[in-house]
Amino acid sequence: MIIYGINVVDELLRSEYIKDVNEIIFDKESKNKRLDELLEKAKGVGVKIRTLDKRSIENISKTTHHQGVICDIRLKYFDLEYLVDNGFNVLLCDSIQDPNNLGAMIRSAVLFNFYGIVIPKDRNTEITSSVIKVSSGAIFHTYPCRVVNLNRTIEILKESNYTIIGLDANATIEITQAKHGDKVGIVIGSEGEGLRKLTKEKCDHLVKIPTTNKIDSLNASSAATIAMYQVFINLRKK
Structure with missing residues (x-):
């Protein structure tokens, strides 16, 4: 599943679901300070990271509301x-x-x-x-x-x-x-x-x-x- 947005990915990085992340993709052209901070946080927890241009991110996420970050995650349900x-x-x-x-x-x-x-x-x-x-x-x-x-x-x-x-x-x-x-x-x-x-x-x-x-x-x-x-x-x- 592709999820998107700064707040969404930030909450993900602070949760036990971090182990279910395949990769996080950041907009390499962004000048957003919060996005920079989120990138450093992602590096700190050791998840796979890629950077792409904005258009590529939009093509993957099928949205223009991604705020410069998307994440591929294996969302699971619990018994x-x-x-x-x-x-x-x-x-x-x-x-x-x-x-x-x-x-x-x-x-x-x-x-x-x-x-x-x-x-x-x-x-x-x-x-x-x-x-x-x-x-x-x-x-x-x-x-x-x-x-x-x-x-x-x-x-x-x-x-x-x-x-x-x-x-x-x-x-x-x-x-x-x-x-x-x-x-x-x-x-x-x-x-x-x-x-x-x-x-x-x-x-x-x-x-x-x-x-x-x-x-x-x-x-x-x-x-x-x-x-x-x-x-x-x-x-x-x-």
């Missing part, structure tokens, strides 16, 4: 078992098809200690260079997991003492009222359809986010951010 064994709080996606929403959610997940990102193979976007760009490289501080069956995944998490909270605009209780343990999974659905029926039934709690109701609903990334923040605050009080 659900790895997330459970490490006790990571988990964000579970149900029909999240917009890369911008997923990227924004991942950025918020890092801020609020939700390091497990569960993405079902069907009806969801996968991790793409666009998702990584929107996350500003925050993806490299998480552990994305691809699963076949979201509902079975929820069952496994519950068997491992996770509290599963589903966001539902029609729920009777608010996010501030949900009781949960030390390990939490938050399930977020698409803006148009929300959570699917069986997924709702698998959740320990269905909660809503109180709003003024002047518009239909929050977008998926905003709702996920608020929910993760609330759980983060609750856990800090324990």
